[in-house]
Amino acid sequence: RIMRPDDANIAGNVHGGTILKMIEEAGAIISTRHCNSQAGEPCVAALARVERTDFLSPMCIGEVANVSAEITYTSRHSVEVQVNVMSENILTGAKKVTNKATLWYVPLSLKNVNKVLEVPPIQYARKEQEDEGKKRYEEQKLDRLETKQRNGDMILPVINPEPHTVGYSQSSLIHLVGPSDCTLLGFVHGGVTMKLMDEVAGIVAARHCKTNIVTASVDAINFHEKIKKGCVITVSGRMTFTSNKSMEIEVFVDADPFVDEPRERYRAVSAFFTYVSLSKEGKPLPVPQLLTETEDEKRRFEEGKGRYLQTKAKRQAQMQQAAQQ
Amino acid sequence: RIMRPDDANIAGNVHGGTILKMIEEAGAIISTRHCNSQAGEPCVAALARVERTDFLSPMCIGEVANVSAEITYTSRHSVEVQVNVMSENILTGAKKVTNKATLWYVPLSLKNVNKVLEVPPIQYARKEQEDEGKKRYEEQKLDRLETKQRNGDMILPVINPEPHTVGYSQSSLIHLVGPSDCTLLGFVHGGVTMKLMDEVAGIVAARHCKTNIVTASVDAINFHEKIKKGCVITVSGRMTFTSNKSMEIEVFVDADPFVDEPRERYRAVSAFFTYVSLSKEGKPLPVPQLLTETEDEKRRFEEGKGRYLQTKAKRQAQMQQAAQQ
Amino acid sequence: RIMRPDDANIAGNVHGGTILKMIEEAGAIISTRHCNSQAGEPCVAALARVERTDFLSPMCIGEVANVSAEITYTSRHSVEVQVNVMSENILTGAKKVTNKATLWYVPLSLKNVNKVLEVPPIQYARKEQEDEGKKRYEEQKLDRLETKQRNGDMILPVINPEPHTVGYSQSSLIHLVGPSDCTLLGFVHGGVTMKLMDEVAGIVAARHCKTNIVTASVDAINFHEKIKKGCVITVSGRMTFTSNKSMEIEVFVDADPFVDEPRERYRAVSAFFTYVSLSKEGKPLPVPQLLTETEDEKRRFEEGKGRYLQTKAKRQAQMQQAAQQ
Numbered sequence: 001r002i003m004r005p006d007d008a009n010i011a012g013n014v015h016g017g018t019i020l021k022m023i024e025e026a027g028a029i030i031s032t033r034h035c036n037s038q039a040g041e042p043c044v045a046a047l048a049r050v051e052r053t054d055f056l057s058p059m060c061i062g063e064v065a066n067v068s069a070e071i072t073y074t075s076r077h078s079v080e081v082q083v084n085v086m087s088e089n090i091l092t093g094a095k096k097v098t099n100k101a102t103l104w105y106v107p108l109s110l111k112n113v114n115k116v117l118e119v120p121p122i123q124y125a126r127k128e129q130e131d132e133g134k135k136r137y138e139e140q141k142l143d144r145l146e147t148k149q150r151n152g153d154m155i156l157p158v159i160n161p162e163p164h165t166v167g168y169s170q171s172s173l174i175h176l177v178g179p180s181d182c183t184l185l186g187f188v189h190g191g192v193t194m195k196l197m198d199e200v201a202g203i204v205a206a207r208h209c210k211t212n213i214v215t216a217s218v219d220a221i222n223f224h225e226k227i228k229k230g231c232v233i234t235v236s237g238r239m240t241f242t243s244n245k246s247m248e249i250e251v252f253v254d255a256d257p258f259v260d261e262p263r264e265r266y267r268a269v270s271a272f273f274t275y276v277s278l279s280k281e282g283k284p285l286p287v288p289q290l291l292t293e294t295e296d297e298k299r300r301f302e303e304g305k306g307r308y309l310q311t312k313a314k315r316q317a318q319m320q321q322a323a324q325q
Numbered sequence: 326r327i328m329r330p331d332d333a334n335i336a337g338n339v340h341g342g343t344i345l346k347m348i349e350e351a352g353a354i355i356s357t358r359h360c361n362s363q364a365g366e367p368c369v370a371a372l373a374r375v376e377r378t379d380f381l382s383p384m385c386i387g388e389v390a391n392v393s394a395e396i397t398y399t400s401r402h403s404v405e406v407q408v409n410v411m412s413e414n415i416l417t418g419a420k421k422v423t424n425k426a427t428l429w430y431v432p433l434s435l436k437n438v439n440k441v442l443e444v445p446p447i448q449y450a451r452k453e454q455e456d457e458g459k460k461r462y463e464e465q466k467l468d469r470l471e472t473k474q475r476n477g478d479m480i481l482p483v484i485n486p487e488p489h490t491v492g493y494s495q496s497s498l499i500h501l502v503g504p505s506d507c508t509l510l511g512f513v514h515g516g517v518t519m520k521l522m523d524e525v526a527g528i529v530a531a532r533h534c535k536t537n538i539v540t541a542s543v544d545a546i547n548f549h550e551k552i553k554k555g556c557v558i559t560v561s562g563r564m565t566f567t568s569n570k571s572m573e574i575e576v577f578v579d580a581d582p583f584v585d586e587p588r589e590r591y592r593a594v595s596a597f598f599t600y601v602s603l604s605k606e607g608k609p610l611p612v613p614q615l616l617t618e619t620e621d622e623k624r625r626f627e628e629g630k631g632r633y634l635q636t637k638a639k640r641q642a643q644m645q646q647a648a649q650q
Numbered sequence: 651r652i653m654r655p656d657d658a659n660i661a662g663n664v665h666g667g668t669i670l671k672m673i674e675e676a677g678a679i680i681s682t683r684h685c686n687s688q689a690g691e692p693c694v695a696a697l698a699r700v701e702r703t704d705f706l707s708p709m710c711i712g713e714v715a716n717v718s719a720e721i722t723y724t725s726r727h728s729v730e731v732q733v734n735v736m737s738e739n740i741l742t743g744a745k746k747v748t749n750k751a752t753l754w755y756v757p758l759s760l761k762n763v764n765k766v767l768e769v770p771p772i773q774y775a776r777k778e779q780e781d782e783g784k785k786r787y788e789e790q791k792l793d794r795l796e797t798k799q800r801n802g803d804m805i806l807p808v809i810n811p812e813p814h815t816v817g818y819s820q821s822s823l824i825h826l827v828g829p830s831d832c833t834l835l836g837f838v839h840g841g842v843t844m845k846l847m848d849e850v851a852g853i854v855a856a857r858h859c860k861t862n863i864v865t866a867s868v869d870a871i872n873f874h875e876k877i878k879k880g881c882v883i884t885v886s887g888r889m890t891f892t893s894n895k896s897m898e899i900e901v902f903v904d905a906d907p908f909v910d911e912p913r914e915r916y917r918a919v920s921a922f923f924t925y926v927s928l929s930k931e932g933k934p935l936p937v938p939q940l941l942t943e944t945e946d947e948k949r950r951f952e953e954g955k956g957r958y959l960q961t962k963a964k965r966q967a968q969m970q971q972a973a974q975q
Contacts, residue, residue: 043416093361
């Protein structure tokens with residue numbers, strides 16, 4: 001579809017969140033279709049996880065987004081979908097790859113939302129494809145188990161914070177979950193959640209560096225808990241790390257099922273977003289260093305640095321590999 | 326994309342206007358891409374005309390709309406696009422053709438919005454395709470010239486109208502044209518206009534028969550005049566004719582460029598929409614007859630009857646032709 | 651959240667209606683949460699009244715709106731919420747108070763929408779807070795009773811009106827109430843209604859003075875009647891009074907529960923909006939005087955003048971008080 005002014009920031013760059021939402025809609029369609037392709041209980045595919053996603057080049061207002069999706073692996077209860085986004089300038093004909101994302105879905109029964117159904121297996125062209133898929137499946141399963149334990153943290157307000165401290169840029173928004181946000185099962189689309197997360201992360205980044213910012217990447221996101229229609233969700237973000245030219249922001253989503261539900265507020269999702277600051281010509285700008293004050297902030301900064309160095313090392317390894325081929 | 330509660334009426338049927346908007350977006354993308362495919366002045370394709378469109382089967386919430394578009398003819402200054410819409414139930418896998426629409430676009434220069442550019446010619450697989458396209462081109466050109474003269478009519482208000490009279494159900498809305506409604510040139514997308522027209526026509530139909538109603542068809546619509554960002558548009562509808570099971574509604578769009586513009590209010594578009602009333606099981610219901618009071622209302626009723634009988638005859642001829650093949 | 655192009659007029663000023671909608675959403679969330687804080691029948695808080703609200707400074711595209719809400723009084727069956735809106739320019743860090751609003755909510759049972767539940771009492775820091783709250787409660791109760799009687803008036807159409815007459819700028823829109831407009835109980839959010847009212851009032855104001863206009867204030871609004879999903883609502887506005895630099899517009903909301911409901915069209919809400927006209931530099935411009943023709947128009951003009959002078963006197967008294975402290 002054509003990118004409109006409301007999809008973009010004031011500099012005309014389309015929000016990463018808009019793209020994440022399109023990606024998730026494509027993934028939900030293809031995996032729901034696949035899981036219902038054999039006679040059996042009807043189901044809706046629910047997003048369980050998005051792998052780390054890089055935003056390779058910014059998309060602009062007036063460009064057309066072409067989204068294509070393909071199922072690349074199936075386990076007994078889950079589907080791996082690869083989604084590619086190309087931006088096309090229909091005036092010049094120029095096309096660019098904007099994103100490649102990998103998503104995991106789980107089929108939930110339409111009749112009983114707590115029942116996970118079996119996934120019809122796909123055919124692989126080559127045996128290695130199945131093996132590689134299985135490896136990816138095991139890896140993400142481990143990572144999901146691990147993140148299930150964390151999540152206890154809260155973002156507390158700070159009074160009169162100094163510029164460039166964590167408290168200075170931290171932000172949160174609340175959103176009442178309406179019918180348009182939800183699937184047939186009455187649960188929030190993963191894409192809707194990711195769009196709100198990107199919105200908050202973007203505000204944190206802009207408050208910190210006071211320039212035009214764009215999403216550079218999103219770390220793997222695990223969706224442990226469903227969010228029901230009528231909930232109020234609180235999306236909070238705080239900066240955890242800055243390198244010379246990037247900012248890492250941690251975002252939490254807490255759901256408050258405050259009507260008709262005995263349940264307490266709970267952490268539904270959390271993730272790390274990385275942003276860069278761009279000049280008017282679209283060049284990356286230096287970012288003011290994050291000032292850490294408390295022990296926790298210093299620890300999170302070091303952890304963020306670890307993730308940053310790890311990603312950088314991985315990228316360099318890939319580039320060397322590509323150069324050697 | 327997946328149809329959401331907001332795209333549909335309370336019975337779950339997707340509004341015809343939502344479908345018309347998707348059709349027009351697909352047409353605008355393919356024709357803008359084509360018109361910019363050769364080096365030359367960059368341009369945006371503007372909707373000039375939509376041919377009569379039948380809604381073959383209703384689409385429902387949760388279904389996925391698959392929209393495909395193809396360029397079928399090019400004249401020197403216009404492009405004919407055929408758009409097909411299929412609805413897909415991703416739970417059962419069932420697919421149905423929902424719409425087939427034909428649209429005409431004209432490329433306007435990005436630098437000078439009043440300059441119509443030349444269209445790169447397409448290649449035809451067979452000579453007959455070009456000849457048939459040329460015939461369609463000449464026919465629509467004639468029709469556009471004809472409607473350019475009409476259009477002077479206004480919908481006048483009625484005080485305390487009786488049920489089932491024209492005055493009883495006539496309706497109008499105003500809409501302030503915002504950035505998301507517009508193309509890169511700052512003019513309203515044809516699809517946005519059609520969605521508003523369907524909204525008003527649907528309210529007229531519902532007020533008349535007080536049941537669940539759906540769009541059955543839209544007569545050819547000509548877009549003579551562009552509508553600029555910041556205009557207020559008034560969309561008005563009145564019932565012109567009822568058969569046993571259908572209602573015809575005439576809809577006008579008037580634009581009021583009231584800020585910073587010396588121009589008076591003008592008629593931008595007009596069209597006839599046909600609606601049917603559906604029972605809870607989706608069966609067509611009888612429609613209360615329209616009570617005409619003034620001479621003009623009686624004349625319009627007869628004209629509507631003429632269009633109704635003509636369409637019916639055409640459809641029967643097509644069915645006989647199909648039966649003989 | 652960040653203000654987007656669609657939230658604003660062509661000069662970049664955010665519509666008052668967008669702000670009113672955010673205020674009401676915050677009020678609905680905090681009061682629904684409070685009313686469900688004790689074990690008991692689950693409920694949804696419905697907006698009963700908004701006190702007079704001034705728009706202290708315009709908000710612009712790209713700014714972030716910070717909305718905070720606090721419960722300031724509870725009676726047996728109602729909750730008073732104070733909502734503050736700050737606009738923040740995240741590039742410069744500049745913050746301004748945009749609005750302070752007071753809203754009254756009533757908890758309706760989720761099981762039986764006509765049953766008003768009891769409100770858990772709040773604790774007051776000082777006894778005077780409770781007394782002042784009680785006084786505000788009694789005052790608004792009186793005012794609500796009073797307006798329940800009025801409301802019979804209709805906006806009648808005028809043919810070929812002269813510029814600057816009442817008939818020249820009067821406007822109305824119809825809107826089909828969709829799922830996204832509604833609470834869990836299936837009734838329209840008060841904030842959605844107020845946004846539509848501001849839209850119509852803004853068009854009336856712009857038609858009158860043909861310049862860029864912004865909302866300056868809204869008089870107290872009482873929500874006597876709920877509006878159900880599937881209704882068609884007609885929102886109509888007419889100018890009642892002009893001072894040198896402001897315009898007062900009266901807005902009516904009528905609901906038409908026309909499908910599957912035996913009920914006749916009824917007046918759901920009415921209110922007075924005040925607008926000012928701004929130059930390109932954001933300075934208030936003189937407003938053409940409203941030409942009144944009929945006796946009713948002259949009477950309404952005098953009543954509007956009364957409200958205008960009363961508000962002006964109140965404001966001067968407050969300023970003197972502030973100066974003396």
